[in-house]
Amino acid sequence: MSSIILEARDIRYRYPRGMEAIQGISFHVRKGEKIALVGPNGAGKSTLLLMFNGMLKPDSGGLLFDNEPIQYDKTSLRILRRRVGFVLQNPDRQIIAPTVFQDVAFGPTNLGFSEEEVNKGVRAALRHVGLEGFERRPPHQLSGGEKKRVAIAGVLAMDPDMLVFDEPTAGLDPSGSEDIMDLLDELNQEGKTVIISTHDIELVYPWADRAILMLEGRILQEDVPEVAFGNPDLIRKARLSMPTLLELYGEISRRGLELPEQKPRTVLEMMNALDIAFRTGDKQKSLGSIVVGDVDLLDSGKLCAWQAAHPHAAIGAMGTRAKERAVHEKLTLDFTYGVIDKCILHALRGQDSLILTTGSMAARVFTRVEEYSKESGNFILVVSL
Amino acid sequence: MYEELLEDIAQTNGLREVNTYLKLATGLGAILLCLLSRSFVAPLYIAAVLTIAILFLARVDPKTYGELFIIPLWFGIMSVVAIILVSGGGEVYWSWNPASWFSLSVTSVSISEGFFIFCRVIGGMSALMFIALTTPMTDLFVVMKQCRIPEAVIDLAMMIYRSIFILMNQLVQTYQAQVMRLGYGSFRESIRSFAILCGSVFIASWEAGEDFIRAMDARCYSGKFVVLGENRPIEAVPALALAAFLITSSLVVVISGSTTLL
Numbered sequence: 341m342s343s344i345i346l347e348a349r350d351i352r353y354r355y356p357r358g359m360e361a362i363q364g365i366s367f368h369v370r371k372g373e374k375i376a377l378v379g380p381n382g383a384g385k386s387t388l389l390l391m392f393n394g395m396l397k398p399d400s401g402g403l404l405f406d407n408e409p410i411q412y413d414k415t416s417l418r419i420l421r422r423r424v425g426f427v428l429q430n431p432d433r434q435i436i437a438p439t440v441f442q443d444v445a446f447g448p449t450n451l452g453f454s455e456e457e458v459n460k461g462v463r464a465a466l467r468h469v470g471l472e473g474f475e476r477r478p479p480h481q482l483s484g485g486e487k488k489r490v491a492i493a494g495v496l497a498m499d500p501d502m503l504v505f506d507e508p509t510a511g512l513d514p515s516g517s518e519d520i521m522d523l524l525d526e527l528n529q530e531g532k533t534v535i536i537s538t539h540d541i542e543l544v545y546p547w548a549d550r551a552i553l554m555l556e557g558r559i560l561q562e563d564v565p566e567v568a569f570g571n572p573d574l575i576r577k578a579r580l581s582m583p584t585l586l587e588l589y590g591e592i593s594r595r596g597l598e599l600p601e602q603k604p605r606t607v608l609e610m611m612n613a614l615d616i617a618f619r620t621g622d623k624q625k626s627l628g629s630i631v632v633g634d635v636d637l638l639d640s641g642k643l644c645a646w647q648a649a650h651p652h653a654a655i656g657a658m659g660t661r662a663k664e665r666a667v668h669e670k671l672t673l674d675f676t677y678g679v680i681d682k683c684i685l686h687a688l689r690g691q692d693s694l695i696l697t698t699g700s701m702a703a704r705v706f707t708r709v710e711e712y713s714k715e716s717g718n719f720i721l722v723v724s725l
Numbered sequence: 726m727y728e729e730l731l732e733d734i735a736q737t738n739g740l741r742e743v744n745t746y747l748k749l750a751t752g753l754g755a756i757l758l759c760l761l762s763r764s765f766v767a768p769l770y771i772a773a774v775l776t777i778a779i780l781f782l783a784r785v786d787p788k789t790y791g792e793l794f795i796i797p798l799w800f801g802i803m804s805v806v807a808i809i810l811v812s813g814g815g816e817v818y819w820s821w822n823p824a825s826w827f828s829l830s831v832t833s834v835s836i837s838e839g840f841f842i843f844c845r846v847i848g849g850m851s852a853l854m855f856i857a858l859t860t861p862m863t864d865l866f867v868v869m870k871q872c873r874i875p876e877a878v879i880d881l882a883m884m885i886y887r888s889i890f891i892l893m894n895q896l897v898q899t900y901q902a903q904v905m906r907l908g909y910g911s912f913r914e915s916i917r918s919f920a921i922l923c924g925s926v927f928i929a930s931w932e933a934g935e936d937f938i939r940a941m942d943a944r945c946y947s948g949k950f951v952v953l954g955e956n957r958p959i960e961a962v963p964a965l966a967l968a969a970f971l972i973t974s975s976l977v978v979v980i981s982g983s984t985t986l987l
Contacts, residue, residue, distance in 0.1 A: 418945050426943050433936040438886045439863045447944040480890035
């Protein structure tokens with residue numbers, strides 16, 4: 341288990357005139373975790389998030405970042421804010437400069453980086469969020485999703501250890517939301533700790549490592565998502581709705597079917613549970629295979645040859661660069677979110693699929709599929725292209 | 726209510742990638758030549774060349790360009806009519822003397838003078854339009870920096886620039902919300918709604934300012950705002966085009982001398 345990066349010890353906060361917004365909260369976050377903060381409007385989520393980078397100072401109790409109590413003098417705050425990147429809900433309130441380049445360069449410049457470092461950092465950050473070529477555009481001409489990406493790039497350019505997002509998917513269309521969640525996944529895969537607040541249970545349920553349910557300035561429940569969202573009473577209390585999969589699971593088990601103890605977090609896990617329940621998993625049927633292509637190593641010729649040989653195969657892309665490559669190669673992507681699971685589902689139906697991805701994400705495909713094969717007894721072949 | 730702003734056109738125009746100094750030199754040079762010329766020919770020539778450049782090189786929608794021209798054109802026409810009636814000299818075509826100290830007349834010299842000024846207005850307008858439609862504000866910041874304008878001024882200009890669009894959005898939203906609930910139905914109601922609109926935009930701008938500071942703080946603000954991209958390099962073709970334009974315009978100024986309409 342990795343070390344603790346953020347810890348709150350009985351923190352309390354009261355707005356200048358009004359009720360206590362945070363009424364004694366204690367929790368901790370480990371390095372590399374994906375945490376979802378959920379709860380109704382006015383539960384104190386945003387207030388709590390604003391404490392993580394020292395924008396608000398708790399009235400009492402202690403906040404520790406990297407096992408050091410947070411100091412509120414100017415120098416310490418600068419160091420803290422560099423390490424904790426904060427992305428506001430409304431990107432219009434976060435983007436301050438007249439062009440995308442200037443905005444992304446704002447943080448690094450103020451941290452005193454050299455011009456060359458700033459240029460390099462900005463280019464890398466824009467590449468990361470898939471906004472290359474947007475440098476000279478003014479923010480007011482961008483779409484909501486693009487603005488959000490600019491805000492994220494502005495924070496990434498400072499290379500923080502922890503990223504805090506207040507409602508990252510608010511106001512985005514479903515596909516845009518999925519893209520942002522995929523980006524958060526990618527960042528997490530690179531070792532960044534990610535904390536988000538959200539109302540979107542369906543999106544966060546398969547994504548989060550842990551969920552924290554908040555109500556009226558207190559923590560109602562803190563656990564893995566299937567437990568945190570699995571209690572109907574708590575869900576009702578926190579004015580949320582249960583993820584469809586959990587509801588389905590509950591409904592099926594109430595019908596007396598025997599389902600595995602482990603509650604499903606994805607459609608794939610649900611199908612697997614059903615398979616086991618009905619014992620209809622036809623072991624004779626041949627399974628499809630999954631091919632993994634690393635876009636940094638892959639040349640177009642090989643890709644075209646593979647596609648020509650497998651005209652009916654589905655193609656999925658994980659990560660921003662893989663998606664850009666697909667656009668570049670004029671590939672139609674069948675999956676852009678939850679790609680591995682969707683490809684496994686595909687393989688279970690006896691069809692082949694190709695996953696385009698980069699570096700560490702490629703390794704993740706192998707482990708995930710092997711894990712699944714072991715768990716379900718359905719052996720699916722994964723190979724590198 | 727939301728209208729396409731000049732800035733939006735400038736951001737997407739066909740000459741966006743041309744070096745800013747070249748574009749500024751085109752516009753300012755054209756204005757200077759219009760003022761130097763003593764004949765109506767050169768301003769007309771400049772207006773024609775720049776209009777063609779705006780429509781075909783910068784690919785600005787002709788309708789938009791025409792609409793932009795109408796308001797200054799009205800001012801121009803009204804002042805020209807006044808000049809024609811008031812000034813005199815040469816052959817008299819029409820005159821009216823209602824009082825001993827007051828007379829209006831149309832003469833050959835006054836018509837020539839009026840037409841000359843009218844052409845100057847058109848030439849100068851097209852030069853200003855050329856700058857406004859091809860050079861976005863964001864590029865001008867770079868020029869401001871290179872011209873050694875104090876950083877505090879540029880910082881402020883950039884913050885104002887960014888805020889304009891946020892406040893504009895707020896203004897449009899509030900206005901639409903009022904219109905949807907019949908806020909401008911009667912004269913009384915219009916005044917009331919307008920007051921509310923001003924108030925709400927004032928509060929919004931106050932809040933936007935506070936958000937601005939917060940957003941800057943969250944990203945380690947330490948007094949540095951001016952980070953600018955680079956100007957585009959000066960390329961051969963646009964530079965030659967500029968030279969050709971200035972030289973031919975100067976020639977037209979010299980050759981036409983003080984040719985008048987009549």
